[in-house]
Amino acid sequence: MYFYNIDTPMMKSRLIPYMLLYFPLSSFGQEVNEFDSKKYQEEDKNKISLVTGISYINNSFGLLSEHQTFLLKPNDSFYTEFFLRYRWLDASISFAPKLIRINNDDDRKGKTKYLNLGFAFFLTPKLRQFVSYNQIKGLYLESTKEFFYTFLDGLDFGTISDDYLIFPDAKYRSFKGETSYLWMGNKESYRSYTNMTYKPLKNDFVMITGLFYQYNIMKDTDRLIYKGQELNDGSTKEPPTKDLRMAIRSGVGIQRVIKNNWYAIVELYPQVNYSKLIGENYHEFNFGLNSNARVGYDNGKWFFGGGAQVNWVNNSNENFYSTTQWQFRMGVGMRINSPKFVSRNFDKIDQILK
Numbered sequence: 001m002y003f004y005n006i007d008t009p010m011m012k013s014r015l016i017p018y019m020l021l022y023f024p025l026s027s028f029g030q031e032v033n034e035f036d037s038k039k040y041q042e043e044d045k046n047k048i049s050l051v052t053g054i055s056y057i058n059n060s061f062g063l064l065s066e067h068q069t070f071l072l073k074p075n076d077s078f079y080t081e082f083f084l085r086y087r088w089l090d091a092s093i094s095f096a097p098k099l100i101r102i103n104n105d106d107d108r109k110g111k112t113k114y115l116n117l118g119f120a121f122f123l124t125p126k127l128r129q130f131v132s133y134n135q136i137k138g139l140y141l142e143s144t145k146e147f148f149y150t151f152l153d154g155l156d157f158g159t160i161s162d163d164y165l166i167f168p169d170a171k172y173r174s175f176k177g178e179t180s181y182l183w184m185g186n187k188e189s190y191r192s193y194t195n196m197t198y199k200p201l202k203n204d205f206v207m208i209t210g211l212f213y214q215y216n217i218m219k220d221t222d223r224l225i226y227k228g229q230e231l232n233d234g235s236t237k238e239p240p241t242k243d244l245r246m247a248i249r250s251g252v253g254i255q256r257v258i259k260n261n262w263y264a265i266v267e268l269y270p271q272v273n274y275s276k277l278i279g280e281n282y283h284e285f286n287f288g289l290n291s292n293a294r295v296g297y298d299n300g301k302w303f304f305g306g307g308a309q310v311n312w313v314n315n316s317n318e319n320f321y322s323t324t325q326w327q328f329r330m331g332v333g334m335r336i337n338s339p340k341f342v343s344r345n346f347d348k349i350d351q352i353l354k
Contacts, residue, residue, distance in 0.1 A: 037201050037202070044335075045087055045343075046338050046343055047337065047338060048084070048085070048335065048336050048337075048342075049084070049085040049086070049198075050082075050083070050197075050333055050334060050335075051083035051197055051333035052080075052082055052332065052333070053082075053083075053330055053331025053332065054079065054081065054331075055079050055081055055094065056077055056078055056079075056329075057079070057327040057328075058073075058077055058326070059073065060072065060073050060142070061139065061172060061218065070142070070147050071141070071142040071143055072140065072141055072142070072167065072170070073139060073140060073142050074136050074138065074139055075109040075110055075112040075138065075139075075140060076112045076114060078097070079095060079096055079116070080094060080095060080097045081331065083196070083331070083333070085195060085197035085198070086338060087346055087350070088121050088350075090120040090121065090194075090197070092116075092117070092118040093115075093116065093117055093118075094116045095114055095115050095116070096112065096113070096114040107228065109140040109164050110138050110167075110168050111138050111168070112138040112139070113135075113136070113138060114136050115134070115135045116132060116133070116134045116135075117132060117133045117134075118130070118131070118132035119131050119132070120194065122187045125186050125187050126181055126187075127181055127182075128179070128181075128182070128187065129177070129178075129180075130177060131176070131177045132175075132176045133175055134173070134174040134176070135172070135174075136171070136172040137169070137170065137171050137172075138169075140165065141164055141165040141166075141167070144163070144164045147165060164226075166224070166226070167223065167224060169220040169221075169222075169223045170218065170219075170221045171217075171218070171219050171220050172216070172218050173216070174214060174216045174217075175216075176213070176214045177212070177213050178210050178212045179210065179211050180209070180210035180211075181209050181210070182206060182208050183207040184205065184206055184207035185204065185206030185253075189204050189206060189255075190206050192204075192263075192265070193253050193255060193265055193267060193292075196294070196298075196305050196333065197303075197333060197335075200255055200257050200263040200265070200298065201257070202257055204254075204255040205252065205253070205254055205255070206253045207251075207252050207253075208249075208250070208251065208252075208253065208269070209248070209249070209250040211247075211248055211249075212245075212248075212249060213244075213246050215242070215243075215244055216243050217240050217241070217242050219241075222236055222237055242277075242278040242279065243275065243276060243277045243278060244278060245273065245274070245275050245276075246273070246274045247272065247290075248272050249269040249270070249271040250269060250270065251268045251269030251270055252268060253265065253268075254266050254267075261297055261300075262295070262297050263295070263296055263298065264293075264294070264295045264296075265292070265294045265307075266291075266292070266293050267290075267293075268290075268291050269290040269291070270289055271288050271289065271290055272285065272287050273285065273286045273287065273288055273313055274286075286313055287313075288311065288313035289312050290309075290310075290311045290312075291311075292309050293307055293308055294306070294307030301335055302332075302333075303332070303333050304331065305330070305331065306329065306331075307328075308327065308328050308329070309327045309329075310326045
């Protein structure tokens with residue numbers, strides 16, 4: 001059995017093309033008060049931005065066996081997120097909340113543990129770096145009946161219930177990064193596109209090219225449970241499955257400031273993808289589209305907003321990575337004055353980085 005990491009949605013977004021029509025080209029040249037902009041940026045150096053939110057994402061992982069692909073899924077979809085931003089540093093952490101029963105942990109699908117850490121910073125005024133680490137433990141086989149039909153020929157399938165085959169010890173780890181270069185725009189204008197913690201100051205337009213790279217590991221898939229009974233105790237270990245993905249993205253982003261501190265942002269990035277299963281004779285090239293949209297409110301102290309991300313890749317029968325990744329996200333945040341010792345230490349770091 002070989003595992004392929006895929007994120008599977010069941011929808012296509014029509015929202016983004018219509019939103020683009022809302023952004024007239026004439027808004028790109030909107031004048032802004034440079035004095036107010038510089039004043040805000042100076043004040044922002046001594047502010048810490050904090051955000052708490054929730055996101056919904058439907059993750060799946062491809063299980064390739066006997067020339068067929070089956071889907072493994074974590075038993076949760078809602079994740080709590082926290083963002084912290086101070087000056088040039090953006091950090092985030094997300095996990096599945098267990099105190100609030102918003103997810104589906106149960107005996108039929110097993111239990112899932114989720115953790116994601118992310119950091120973003122500018123190496124130069126034009127070059128942005130993003131890195132993240134994602135870990136998921138505990139998966140179940142969505143197409144359990146089809147799996148049994150394939151591998152248990154001759155069994156009386158009338159006895160198969162709606163329970164799922166559970167992989168309680170399965171661990172998925174993913175290391176992601178993206179290096180982006182701004183052909184039009186700079187870090188002061190682009191930060192509000194990528195993070196709600198930055199207040200949009202004016203109508204804006206950016207053009208970006210980015211290199212995305214991802215290394216995934218799936219391990220400990222030997223232990224199997226069905227209807228509370230262990231089919232395999234995991235004593236026989238199979239080697240981990242590893243894969244590599246890369247994508248070149250190039251496109252534009254548009255930011256529109258609306259009256260009374262409201263704003264809207266849309267980004268569209270056509271992309272070329274490459275995927276490789278390490279240690280196996282499997283690799284492919286493909287194309288797709290990465291897109292983001294967000295609407296929010298920011299009065300300088302309090303802010304909130306919601307958005308969606310769609311990462312579509314061209315679909316074909318032999319392409320296990322040909323899926324549409326989608327995510328919804330909502331959050332609320334505030335800015336507070338940074339402690340003096342934090343400001344002093346960051347001042348020293350800023351002097352070194354200059």
